[in-house]
Amino acid sequence: MFDDTISAVATAAGEGGIGIVRISGSEAVAVASQLFHSVKGKKAADLKPFQAAYGTIVDPESEVTIDEALILVMKAPHSYTREDVVEIHCHGGMVPLRRILDLTLQSGCRLAEPGEFTKRAFLNGRLDLSQAEAVMDVIRAKTDVSLRLAVNHLAGALSQQVRAMRQELLGLIAHLEAVIDFPEEDIDELGLAETRSGVSRLRHTVDQLLSTAATGRILRDGLSTVIIGKPNVGKSSLLNALVRDERAIVTDVPGTTRDTIEEYVTVRGIPLRLVDTAGIRPTADLVERIGVERARDMTSQADLIILMLDRSLPLSNEDKEVFSLLADRTAIILINKSDLPAVWDIAAISELAKEHSVLEVSVRAGIGLDKVEDEIVRLVYSGQVETGEGAFITSVRHANTLRAVQNHLQGAQSAMDANMPIDCVVIDLRSAWETLGMISGDTVGEDIIDEIFSRFCIGK
Known part of the structure; x- marks a missing residue:
């Protein structure tokens, strides 16, 4: 057990219906008793463990009521920290929460350090470090x-x-x-x-x-996924299709996307940090050129690269140049606009594609997107169980x-x-x-x- 008693606001910053100030330590109940006035005249010390009581929080010096509140008392060792813990549930505005926290500090508490409640739970034997x-x-x-x-x-x-x-x-x-x-x-x-x-x-x-480890990190932090290709191959349309929203501007004008656009999306339980990039091509436009360089930089840092090609137009040197960014990387190659007449077939890129998966899709028509999701799942789990059970x-x-x-x-x-x-x-x-x-x-x-x-x- 620790000698001092700590307190902190335990709910997220901002306005909300409920806010919680948490107190933990040997003096937690005594501090709460100084501040809480039950409508039935009970102090915090009079409450049974895990019994909630309704009342007000009052400044003991000025006797001004700060807010209505519920308090919950938990006695050691049956608490999160295995110490005496009191939670004060008040309205979720920053002003009442700050005022109540200040009163706990004036009454003998110390402001908790980041993670200190969980740290005490670990040091007091309630959790081991991996659980914490x-x-x-x-x-x-x-x-x-x-x-x-x-x-x-x-x-x-x-x-x-x-x-x-x-x-x-x-x-x-x-x-x-x-x-x-x-x-x-x-x-x-x-x-x-x-x-x-x-x-x-x-x-x-x-x-x-x-x-x-690789799958576990992705499931926790997200799969950094970059969509690349020359202008007008459908990169922004793919982003919008996966996000299920018109997040990126889509036009027939090449070079519409000049900077990276990032969105978080979930694909069958897998979090993706999806990045739409500027079309990679030589350009005299300064802004677009900066966007192209940024696209190359993002590609070098990505966990997964999605390369898009337009099958309705002849393969260009720009298309072939982009393949150089896939060397030794995890990538999926999407041959887009499969609903339009094709001017080349998959064999034309077989040597460039090497070991990467090649899928035919039509993003605008919604054809083949399920296969894209299947391939993402396959790459992430690599044959492991997909249920999330057990230790990852x-x-x-x-x-x-x-x-x-x-x-x-x-x-x-x-x-x-x-x-x-x-x-x-x-x-x-x-x-x-x-x-x-x-x-x-x-x-x-x-x-x-x-x-x-x-x-x-x-x-x-």
């Missing part, structure tokens, strides 16, 4: 799928796998250390085979988790930690293959065990903990 990180993933979820992933992590889907791996590592370490402590007992081939099998099994589990690695920190674990396990495997002393194997296995603990927070340093929670919003 999942709290922000829940708040920032962009789709139902990303929300489901975050909720699974909050419920402990990743934590359970990490604990199971650490427990298995501990068993291997204990077995080998017993051999070291009792050298007169030679390690038998069966014991060594079990250790090899255990390390191999753990490496496979880590590989499986790491294989979800959504954090760069978790992915880097698992790569370090894999290196330690590889070291243990190599030490056994080289018939090195058992001590060397134990060192690598113990390093893997300690590194895994960084995901759950069991072995993480205070500086990393502070850095993680600093990214949270105040009041959470």
Whole structure:
């Protein structure tokens, strides 16, 4: 438990029907008792846990009523932070919320740091570190799928796998250390085979988790998708079709789009940050030239490139030049205007397309858009389950930690293959065990903990 009591506004900034000021710490109930006047004459200290009471918040010095409010008292350890917690539910304007927060600070609270309520929940043992990180993933979820992933992590889907791996590592370490402590007992081939099998099994589990990292990051942060091509091939029409709104201006005049246009769209649960770019072509127009350069820059940073071609017009050098931007990149090639007479067929670009998927569509006629969505889903999931169930690695920190674990396990495997002393194997296995603990927070340093929670919003 902490010595001080903290408070903060726990709801988003701006006007709303309800706003919440949250107080946590040993003096939370005492502070609320100074400010809250129940219509039935009860103080916060008189309320039963999880019993809401209606009344007013009053400035104890001036005796001026600030706002009507409900308060909810939660006693330790049955609260979010495992401390005494009081929530004051008032009207959602910034003025009453700020005034009530100021009163809590004048009554002995300290303003909470970003993420400090969740940090206390972690340090008090209610959540492990991966679950605490999942709290922000829940708040920032962009789709139902990303929300489901975050909720699974909050419920402990990743934590359970990490604990199971650490427990298995501990068993291997204990077995080998017993051999070291009792050298007169030679390690038998069966014991060594079990250790090899255990390390191999753990490496496979880590590989499986790491294989979800790219998909997990996309489901959490969104797939950066850039639409490119020469002018008038249908890039803006595709953006409008996916957004289901007339977001970009569409005309028959080449060069209508001179700057990038960005929109967020959800494709079957996958969040896309969709960018429509200026048509790539040589131009003397200064503004359009800047737009073309920006299109090239956005393409170099994108997770997915959608290249559009117009099948109703002959292939030009401009079309072929754009293919150079696809080298070693994830891309989909769309042959647009399939409802018009074709002047070339897919074979004409087979060498340029290489391994990329090629789809025939007519954006204006709405033909083939379902195939585009199918291909996006296929690229994102790469054969993995699409339900969002189980543990997906959504954090760069978790992915880097698992790569370090894999290196330690590889070291243990190599030490056994080289018939090195058992001590060397134990060192690598113990390093893997300690590194895994960084995901759950069991072995993480205070500086990393502070850095993680600093990214949270105040009041959470």
